[in-house]
Amino acid sequence: MAMERTYIMAKPDAVQRGLVSDIIGRFEKKGYKLVALKLVKPARSLLEEHYDSLKDKAFFPSLMDYMTSGPVVAMVWEGKNVVATGRTMLGATNPLESAPGTIRGDFSIEVGRNICHGSDSVENAEREIKLWFGEGTIDWSSHSQGWIYE
Numbered sequence: 001m002a003m004e005r006t007y008i009m010a011k012p013d014a015v016q017r018g019l020v021s022d023i024i025g026r027f028e029k030k031g032y033k034l035v036a037l038k039l040v041k042p043a044r045s046l047l048e049e050h051y052d053s054l055k056d057k058a059f060f061p062s063l064m065d066y067m068t069s070g071p072v073v074a075m076v077w078e079g080k081n082v083v084a085t086g087r088t089m090l091g092a093t094n095p096l097e098s099a100p101g102t103i104r105g106d107f108s109i110e111v112g113r114n115i116c117h118g119s120d121s122v123e124n125a126e127r128e129i130k131l132w133f134g135e136g137t138i139d140w141s142s143h144s145q146g147w148i149y150e
């Protein structure tokens with residue numbers, strides 16, 4: 001079965017507000033496999049690279065201030081269709097438009113404090129995983145595999 005990996009990040013507000021376990025719990029309970037996790041106080045240069053496609057946006061400086069304001073929890077989750085499904089689980093970028101039941105819809109109100117990041121394509125996921133986890137991810141066998149996948 002073709003497995004995908006996605007880069008998920010609990011942003012500084014999620015760490016400050018004690019929402020890390022809620023974000024992890026959603027992915028864990030869904031059945032995805034955690035293959036990397038760490039607490040990071042990211043350098044501005046790392047975030048500038050991560051958000052390179054947004055550098056000309058008016059909100060970019062405030063995005064950098066927000067994202068460098070405290071530690072983040074960086075993770076890689078693996079599973080079938082995890083990139084697109086992970087985005088659905090996060091909800092819309094602007095929490096005003098995020099459906100209840102999504103992570104942003106349930107736990108946030110403003111776009112500049114939307115608590116989590118998720119890769120938007122398989123290609124960007126691979127780029128972001130390399131950027132945040134140069135040391136690589138962990139290869140392990142989940143005993144639940146046969147209870148999650150046919």
Ligand code: DAT
Binds near residue numbers: 054
């Ligand atoms: P997403 O995080 O859903 O992939 P994005 O990549 O377009 O959204 O933007 C990255 C982050 O930048 C987003 O999570 C919050 C912030 N952002 C996006 N659009 C914004 C806006 N119009 N005003 C303020 N912040 C914004």
Ligand code: MG
Binds near residue numbers: 118120
């Ligand atoms: Mg994005």
